[in-house]
Amino acid sequence: MATGLAPAARRVVIEPFVDPPEETLPGQATWYASTCRQCPAGCGIVVRTINGRAKKIEGNPLHPLNQGKLCARGQAGLQVLYNPDRLRNAVRQSGGRGSRKYEPLYWTEALDLLKEKVASLSHPGRLAFLGGLMPDHVYQLTDRLLAALGAAPAVIYDLHSTLEGRGPAQQLSQAFFGTGDLPVYDLAQSDAVFSFGANLFETWMSPVAQSVAFGSMRQGALSGRGFIVQFEPRLSATGASADEWVPVRPGAEGFVALAIGRIIVEERLGHVGSHRDHAVLYQNVDVGEMSAASEVPVDTLRRLAKAFADADRAMAIPGGYLAGQQNGFASMLAVQALNLVVAQIGRQGGVFLSTPAPTVALRNKPRVNPFSDVLNLINRMNAGEVDLLIIHGTNPVYELPAATGFAEAITRVPYVISFSPFVDETAVWADLILPDHTYLESWGYQVPSPGTDRPVISGQQPVVRPLYDTRSTAQVLIDLAARLGGSAAEAIPWAGEETYLQEMITGLYGSSLGAFDARTSAGFWTLWRQYGGWWSEKEIRREPEITDIVQKPLPMSAPQYFGDPEEYPFHLHLYSSIALTDGRGANQPWLQETPDPMTTVQWGMWVELNPQTAESLGVGDDDIVLVESPYSALEVSVVIYPGIRPDVVAIPIGQGHQDYGRFAQAVTGSNPLGLLAPVTDPDADSLAWGATRVRLLPTGRKKKLARLESLDGQGRESIG
Amino acid sequence: MSEASPNQPKHANHPDQMPEFEERLLLAERKDWEINEAVLQPMFKTGRGFWILVAILGAIVLWGLYAWGYLIYWGMGTSGKNRPVYWALFITTFVFWVGISHAGTMISAVLRLLKADWRRPITRGAEAMTAFALLMAGLYPLIHLGRVWKFYWMIPYPNNRFMWPNFQSPLMWDLVAIFTYLIGSSLYLYLALIPDMAMARDYTDGWRFKLYRVLALGWRGTEAEWHKLHRALGIFSVAIIPIFLSVHSIVSWDFAVTVQPRWHSTIFAPYFVIGAVYSGLSALASILIIVRRSMRLQEFLRSEHFDSLGKLVLVAGMAWVYFWFAGFIVEWYGNEPIVRELIHEEVSGRLAPFFYLQMSANVIPIILLVFKRIRTTPVLLLGTTLLVNVGMFTERALIVIGSLQRNDLPFNWGSYRPTWVEISIVAMTFAGFALLYTLFSRIIPFVPVWEIKEGRLRYTLRRIGRLLVPTAAEME
């Protein structure tokens, strides 16, 4: 295969071709290595292009993270590039904000306007930058620019990171290992994985890398087949791949972990030897109480504790669902502590940290801000303290719970600039849209976080010439700095983004670790592009140093929910759709038509009910129910779902777009985030998106969902 | 034909003496020209009702053609089919029309061979029904194609790529069988028509004369011509029977050769044939009753004909029930999961209304037809035979659409809802059939005059001493 190593032109087809584009032969594919930007994982991709058009995205087989594999979203990246609803040039909203009437602008005009808006601020503090899934290089440029202007650093919020609990996970790492780097869970070599609400093979952290590891854990390892136990209130697709599903009361996952730990320590299970060091962790834990609170029987807890302790390489994973509770951080601590109890920190099949690349310049990564920073920004916007709001890589009107009031707050900001390539719900409220290139047209790099067993930097390069008159945000920032002059121009002295990138990666040139050698820095640049980044040839794991957290009892915090249990009897369990993730994929028809693995529904949105719950409400499949929280209500069709607790109802996130293009808007429904109460986990200062209660009211109407499966078949494999 | 003396019958003098004899004596008191007049007159008189009927039927046909055009232009998606119900109302109606077409041959070939004399006045109507029903049936293999403009790829024509159709496919057998049957039955219809065309030629002028002159092929009624006609009809009668059996067997194999549960059955071929005869004979009875009334042919189509036809329907119906039961009991006891599921669906599930409709509509007529009063009362017989065809249509729909909703993997089950396009096209063929039949009845003598005259010769009254004795002559 010619995977990104060289253009695949080995045989020349003789054909008249008067003006051949660079590196192109008619009918001959050229593969370009780059980085997927459909989620923050940073998988390496190779893109097949023919005659200047991108035709197929595949995983980069040399990339250590995803090893040639790719998920559904990565495959669908072409529909970001060729999306019919992309903005084709810089625009100004001519009919006022929210009018959806646009007037095209030349880039010189647009940049002048941008410069004028920044330069005319009465105080740099009145500029706010709201970022989301920003590529590292754009974030670093933004950071430099904001610092040079004297403005506050960018506030980073996006729904995807929120749902996977990225912020709390970073804090967990800080608490346990004294570093903000996300740990790597060595799934491939583990033989007993206890996943607490981590949807490992769907959207959590680095799903492709985790799936690759799962494949070898199941059938690739010489030591036999590993098993997974999944603890969560709703059986996710990951739970379906697990060997056992333990339906825990929402928010009580930490109690299960505490009880398992207590049993192991108390009964001296396993082969670790002395548990004396860990006794202090569990000195306040009562297994009976924990069992009652989590509704997991003591027998089950004991059985699982034994299985966990007896396994050679057991591992517990604190997942994103935990972070969605108001006691999320305490639960995550309890889960991570299990790895300590079985001495799996820094060991094979356990938890380790990835080694950073030998260049400091690349280490500045966007870190998810505490949720109070977001609320604070909204307050400032409401108070009229923000004169200019710049938004990149996030869609807060859609991605923040409506109860936070962002949609009202944005109207109070005098001028809003968006970098979105699509007119999403937030861009509708922007005065000026400076559409970024899509990732297949852009330069960049990305340090995967969580990483893998070796230092990796994924490189991003344009695989096709930009389709439209859009401009990369990195270039816009560089141009803006040049126009602003002064400290900004000093902070960002580069002429263009390519030179900026080249300079940023020079630290890697000459490193003895690299998987490729170059004699000159120009040669290094070429190989960087051909490989699609830089990574170490050999595995280099970093053993975490455990902080003094292990010397005091683990915190125990009861779950709290918003909404009166009498009035609102059900827990609302939102989860990110495997195809649409946090709604970002909703404008890609392939992802819309991709069936949800568990319900097999294509397009559409739904609420999942336990058969028992549905019966008590008197509703069946496809019946529309009104889901009502103390904040809002929405109507949605029912899916009878055997794998969910009777007191929990689940709705996938991703649909309910008011804007964001024809494919996203084709699906009727409301954004389920509207139901959420803006409550937080005080320990991690993160949005507790799983802590709202709702009630259901049958409407008596029906809407047929586009299921792949036949309802008559009742989910059976055969009827023998 | 043997010469028989045209004795003047005096049956009017013996009204209750010999009822059986009277029936056989078919129009014996009429003169030849009177018979000719009686048959031809209704053809020339077209009242307002006729034109209204033609207009209505024509409108339905035009609407159906529009629906077909719509289907071709937009794609098969405008029909209600989906995965896994890839065949639905079109194929159901196709099977139905092929079934209807079977009665013509049944009546005229089998009864001709068996020398059943009561067939004589109804053969023309039966043969026309066969031809028109086949024409309608033949539309469906075209209509249901996804790319109808490529239909000719099914025809084995020589081409430079040596691309031939696949004769392993039952659809190819279908194509061959239906074409053969259509050609055979059309020729058969036409052969028996020639003497009547000549008769009509001699009685008409204007455009009708020109038409009949061409169609009569110069028939003059010589002994040699009659001899040849009889031989030809004899050959055709024998030859068309295997074709008639093969056509519906092949239609059944469209289903039975697949591994689709409930289709994959050995009894399908005879079951389909007998079902075809049952529905075809019923349709014939219905049509004859309607035509008899609208064209005032009471004199020719009399209660004894309906009595005999009713008996045939009764026999076919009982045979159908036997075959149905023979298939059903094996499926039932076989207890294969999917078949069991389908039986449950029919007996107590979603398909139950259709199942009970088809069972009652197919079985109740059998009970009714036992009674002579019902067989000989046109209105009652009309209702009964229409009921049979409702039942038979439902039965085909259950076989085609019902079965396809279930298959070996429950994940892949499905359901089906017809659209206006399908219903319009199905209505188009019903209206088209009726329209063709209506127009046909105004151009072609509906009652085969020469056959009636021939039959009249067979039964005579001879005076032996003081007794009038009915005699029957062996003619063929």
Added chain:
Amino acid sequence: MAKDANQSVEGSIRWALVVDLDRCTGCQACVVACHAENNMQIVGEKEAAYGRWTHWIIIHRYWEGEYPNVKARFMPVMCQQCTEAPCEPVCPVFATYHNEEGLNAQIYNRCIGTRFCGNACPYKVRVYNWFRPEFPEPLAEQLNPDVSIRTRGIIEKCTFCIQRIRRTEIDARAEGRSPADGEIQPACVQTCPTSALLFGDLNDPDSRVSQLAHSHRSFRLLPELGTDPGVIYLKGGEVNV
């Protein structure tokens, strides 16, 4: 493959796909990869709800048991490339036929849309183009030039990415060798994150697929029908924790 591709003998190759159900997580990457590789049309919610989607590979999800002891299992189902394919004899125009490499090939240009094969297929993996495909500009820029776009009125199905088989064979031949085992990867196999899918020559005793085909976990879908599929499933294991 041991033999030189230049001198391949007819019938010497039997392409097969191994689906390891123990690895499959139901993630749908194969589904989208297949759409991207094979120029499938997008039908939209209304048509999809009526069973008119065009996926060549679908992941069946089966429920077992009742809450709380409930399990869900995934099973990817694509064209089984049967040796005794029920779909082949019923096509009146040879639009579907068996090629010498064991593939159940579908010639889109030849298909006239009787849908007989769709009825005959017990796995129901054949999908039909109910309407004209639409690719709003510039989505058509993505279309794979190696695969023809199917118009309305014809049946399509999984081809084992025959264009990728041929491309790899041609590239290998240009280098004077045969494709190595595992070198040919249909789009689904290429992308499958857990490597649950594996492609190769079943007639080559050294290939991984033929070795896995002899695994005690192997089974075929609906074996009682005698279709002899070219897709081999490996049962999911289970650990009683």
